[in-house]
Amino acid sequence: MTPIETVNSLFKSIEANDRNLILAHFHEDAVFHNMPMEEAVGHEAIWQAFAPIHDICTGIQWQVHNMTADDRGCVYTERTDRYRVNDIWCEFAVMGIHEIDNGKVRKWRDYFDLQQVMAQLSAV
Secondary structure (H helix, E strand, O other): OOHHHHHHHHHHHHHHOOHHHHHHOEEEEEEEEEEOOOEEEOHHHHHHHHHHHHOOOOEEEEEEEEEEEOOOOEEEEEEEEEEEEOOEEEEEEEEEEEEEEOOEEEEEEEEEOHHHHHHHHHHO
């Protein structure tokens, strides 16, 4: 799989909200950093970073606006992440960098407006 195919597959597993399938896309010692929160290292910590919203949502849609990759295996994404919570869709603008190594995520950094996220989630 190319790095872009790996990231697309990861996003499909996220939309399916399948914990095991999501984590299968990561190396055991992978790092997920949802800026400005703390880094999550390893499968259990990565799931704990996802769980607060994944455990309460009833729908997930990630719309990718732009995606490109460099020759080092880094995939850059611009997207809108949408989560349905209590029958209300919340959406967040996100920029992500995914470092892919041998078909799995080694490191993933997402940049977003935390205040936008908190305002929408507090409304639901």
